[in-house]
Amino acid sequence: xxxxxxxxxxxxxxxxxxxxxxxxxxxxxxxxxxxxxxxxxxxxxxxxxxxxxxxxxxxxxxxxxxxxxxxxxxxxxxxxxxxxxxxxxxxxxxxxxxxxxxxxxxxxxxxxxxxxxxxxxxxxxxxxxxxxxxxxxxxxxxxxxxxxxxxxxxxxxxxxxxxxxxxxx
Amino acid sequence: xxxxxxxxxxxxxxxxxxxxxxxxxxxxxxxxxxxxxxxxxxxxxxxxxxxxxxxxxxxxxxxxxxxxxxxxxxxxxxxxxxxxxxxxxxxxxxxxxxxxxxxxxxxxxxxxxxxxxxxxxxxxxxxxxxxxxxxxxxxxxxxxxxxxxxxxxxxxxxxxxxxxxxxxx
Numbered sequence: 001x002x003x004x005x006x007x008x009x010x011x012x013x014x015x016x017x018x019x020x021x022x023x024x025x026x027x028x029x030x031x032x033x034x035x036x037x038x039x040x041x042x043x044x045x046x047x048x049x050x051x052x053x054x055x056x057x058x059x060x061x062x063x064x065x066x067x068x069x070x071x072x073x074x075x076x077x078x079x080x081x082x083x084x085x086x087x088x089x090x091x092x093x094x095x096x097x098x099x100x101x102x103x104x105x106x107x108x109x110x111x112x113x114x115x116x117x118x119x120x121x122x123x124x125x126x127x128x129x130x131x132x133x134x135x136x137x138x139x140x141x142x143x144x145x146x147x148x149x150x151x152x153x154x155x156x157x158x159x160x161x162x163x164x165x166x167x168x169x
Numbered sequence: 170x171x172x173x174x175x176x177x178x179x180x181x182x183x184x185x186x187x188x189x190x191x192x193x194x195x196x197x198x199x200x201x202x203x204x205x206x207x208x209x210x211x212x213x214x215x216x217x218x219x220x221x222x223x224x225x226x227x228x229x230x231x232x233x234x235x236x237x238x239x240x241x242x243x244x245x246x247x248x249x250x251x252x253x254x255x256x257x258x259x260x261x262x263x264x265x266x267x268x269x270x271x272x273x274x275x276x277x278x279x280x281x282x283x284x285x286x287x288x289x290x291x292x293x294x295x296x297x298x299x300x301x302x303x304x305x306x307x308x309x310x311x312x313x314x315x316x317x318x319x320x321x322x323x324x325x326x327x328x329x330x331x332x333x334x335x336x337x338x
Contacts, residue, residue, distance in 0.1 A: 020311040022203045022226050027247040027315060029198075029284040032275075034191045056275075057191050060283060062259040065273035071331035076245070076286055078196040090231040104234035106201075106225075106317045109324070114229060115198040117245055117316050119288070121325055142189040146196060147286045148275045152336065155278070156290055157326045162240035167321065 031144035032057055033130075035077065039140045042081055042111075044095060047138040051125070054132040054145055061130050064148075068127040072151035075137060078144040079116035087112050100166055118143075121151055200313035201226055202299075204246065208309045211250055211280075213264060216307040220294070223301040223314055230299050233317075237296040241320035244306055247313040248285035256281050269335055287312075290320055 037052035054075065056064060067073065091102040092110055105113050122134040132148070206221035223244065225233060236242065260271040261279055274282050291303040301317070 020203045020205055020224070022224065023200045023249075023311075023313045025200075025313075027198045027200065027249070027313060029196045029286065031192045031194075031196065032283050034189045036189055055189070055191065060258050060275065063257075063273040063275040063283065065260055065271070066276035066333070067273060069333040070276070072327050074288065076288070080192075080196070088232070089229050091234055102234070104232040104236060106229065106232040107235035107239070107319055109318060109321065113316065114201050114232065115316050117198065117286075119243065119245070119318065121327060142192075144192045144194075144196060147282065147284050149278060149288065150276055150332070151327060151330045152278065152332055153328055153330050154336075157328045157330070158241050158290060158320060159322055159326045159328050161320045161322050161326070163319070163321055164235070164238040167323075 029146050031078065031146060032060055032148070033145035035137065035139045035141060035143040035145060037137070037141050042140055048136050050136065052134050052137045052139070054134060054148065056130040056132065056145070056148070058130060064127065064130065064132070067132065067148065067150060068124065070150040071123060072121055073124050073132070073134065074149040074151050074156070075118075075120050075122060075134070075139075075145060076147040076149075077118045077120075077139045078146055079111045079118045079139070080144060081140065082111050082116050087114060087116065089114055094166075100169065117146065121156070198315050200247065200315060201229055201317070202314035204306065204308045204310060204312040204314060206306070206310050211309055217305050219305065221303055221306045221308070223303060223317065225299040225301065225314070225317070227299060233296065233299065233301070236301065236317065236319060237293065239319040240292060241290055242293050242301070242303065243318040243320055243325070244287075244289050244291060244303070244308075244314060245316040245318075246287045246289075246308045247315055248280045248287045248308075249313060250309065251280050251285050256283060256285065258283055263335075269338065286315065290325070
């Protein structure tokens, strides 16, 4: 069956059947908020204890109702301070460390990725109206926030997910 | 100290000091790939067993190197089939179920959110060149893929994160 599936995949590829093309149309998003914290310059680490306020647009105040009933949130943000020239479509040393084996940039959490979208799972310390205080967000002051989602372990937590050995170094 | 911090927050707000404005500039991303599966129309659930192929742009082949050493990946995608009129900046009944208490849309995982960015944590079943096969991705055929990240439990897994009681219904 696996052999058959492989053959069919190949056939579909040859005939161009049912293979959707990668869309060329750009995806455009308006920031829903901004990060406020004490970090002014990009850095690799040392984010664990940083406290940040997510200041959400006034017109989205109602959209936050109930977010405070979750202990953790997922923050998507626009890594807008990485110059286009620093991005890559190829391989990099993770964490910029030449002792670590090169990986494709999409196989890392590097900010130099093709689409500079950052993702962080952070504890929500408190909500005050349209301001959410979080800890450990790895985004500098002024970073545009694209989305905020409640963290739901049933969907988002895979404690025993496997990672390569070098990540433990 | 908490009282002082609150007062200072208030002062900063009044004086407009060090409060970055929410950026007005849109964030623009070019899809890095597309979802191929058998699901042709949006639906609420029944995604668990759906197998999907993520077809990544040819020029990003190297960027995937090493992704197959992770058991799970995070997929960010553009929910481009939700009409703008169905999006909301306010409250909704989660899962469209009127028996569930209304929540702000950002406090749910609804696709009707202000920026239609979908996020799914999925097992990576196999990689073949620029094609990643995954299970349980809640995106229909043709959905643009914006980013792929390796799932790292140390960053992404919070098994005991708290959620409100109604989510168990």
